[in-house]
Amino acid sequence: MEIGIDKLGFYTPHLYVDMNDLAEERGIDPGKFTVGLGQEEMAVPPITQDPVSLASNAAEQILDEDDKDAIDLVLFGTESGVDHSKSAAVYVHQLLGLNPKARSVELKQACYGATAGIQMAKGHIALHPDKKVLILASDIARYGLNTPGESTQGAGAVAILVSASPRLLALESTSTYYTADIMDFWRPVYSSTAFVDGKYSNEQYIAFFHKVWEDYQEQTGRSLTDFAAIAFHLPYTKMGWKALRTVIEDVPEEAQERLKNNYQISTKYNRQVGNIYTGSLYLSLLSLLENQDELKEADIIGLYSYGSGAVGEFLSGKLQPGFKEHLQTAVHQTMFENRERISVATYEDVFEQTLPTDGSEKQLQTSEDPAKICLAGVNDHMRSYVVK
Known part of the structure; x- marks a missing residue:
């Protein structure tokens, strides 16, 4: 029985800032952002969008009534959850009107959470082939204005429907993974922004890639020539290339060109959105x-997942017959075309809009947000959402 990705949905906020504008305002050479990092635009979430609403909008694109009836497990990978106790998955479960006879859980391991969810989903579907699992990868990368990490912010969500007889990508049984307790990126519970050792994190991203890739080769006997493409977790779009170029030199030229070209294509959406943590790998895919x-x-498509702290995994899948027919390409192209470019001043104003932390009430104006599902406010310490 084949198990894998049946549908993929994606949502990003309707606002963005151009990286050239941000560089000019910060007195930085634009090439540092557009060439050094490989970023062109950065999604800016209005206060009416949080990880729950982003994930709900991504999933709403792809689910039909049959899917909603068959989903009995919802796994929400995030590192920017909205509650220390209640899972973000439960909010989404209600907003989408899913089958109540389901489990809904939030998973956390930096940017690796959604990959963990996919592996859990494979086991669940193996036991229950008539069911489906909804994986949600949703985050807002937030470092602060005028900080070193500002240029690698972003916001968005990817929804992944896992099932038997998948129509997009059948996941293979062999995957390789590695864990080590390191401090390259972390966010203590008392902090609203993350701490990062950028140079060390880059080094560990590459080191973990080598460990899982070499293990994968030993277990499968495959080489890079067997892959049509490899998609990477992309905290910024040059990061994956830094890893790939360390193993590509001894590959025949034809395979090198294929992998290089497909890597660049895989970064297109990420260049327009920025870092979305748990969803970055699957946005690349x-x-x-x-x-x-x-x-x-x-x-055969390879996937390299990395979550700081740290866990890395290399997995792979085979494209299915007619997979192109089951993508939401036109929906996503329209979403990008309809986004609004805002000034750096407007971005800063939006960034500084926050929810109360003292339990006071705040009602939000959702009419200016074109998203179907929005955060509507906070009252008595409880968030409320609206489905338009």
């Missing part, structure tokens, strides 16, 4: 599938 017309049935 989505960008590849929706923008590379030369991919074909049975092509």
Whole structure:
């Protein structure tokens, strides 16, 4: 029985700032952002969007009534959850009107959470092949104005429907993973922003890639020539290339060019959105599938997942017959086309709008947010959402 990704949805806020504008305002050479990091635009979430609403909007794109009846497990990977106790998955479960006979849980391990969810989903579907699992990867990367990490912020969510007989990507049984207790990136419970040792984190991202890739080669006997493409977790779009280039030199030229070209295509959406933590790898996969017309049935796609702290995993899958027919390419293209470019001053104003932390009431104006599902306010310490 084949198990894998049946549908992929994606949502990002309707506001963005151009990285050239941000660089100019900060007195920085724009090339540091657009070339050094590989970022072109950065999604800016209005106060009416949080990880719950982002995930709900991403999933709402792809689920039909049959899916909602068959989903009996919702796994929400995030590192910017909205509650220390109640899972974000429970909010989404209600907002989408899913089958109440379901489990709903939040998973956390930095940017690795959604990959853990996918592996859990595979086991669940193996035991219950008539059911489906909804994986949600949703985050707002927030470091602060005029901080070193500001240029690697972003916001968005990817929804992943896992099932038997998947129509997009059948996941293979072999995957390799590695864990080590390191402090390259972390956010204590008392802090609203993360702490990061950027140079060390880059080094560990590459080191973990080598560990899981070498293990994968030993277990499968495969080499890079067997892959049509490899999608990477992308905290910024140059990061994956830094890892890939360390192993690509001895590969035949034809395979090198294919992997390089497909890597660039896989970064298209990430360059326009920025870092979305748990969803970044799967946004890279989505960008590849929706923008590379030369991919074909049975092509093998590699996936490198990394979550600081740290856990890394290399997994792979085979593209399914007619996979292009089951993508939401037109929906996502329209979403990008309809976004609004805002000034740096407006971005700063939006950034500084926050919810109360003292239990006071706040009602939000959702009419200016075109999203179907929005955060409507906070009252008596409880968030409320609206489905338009």
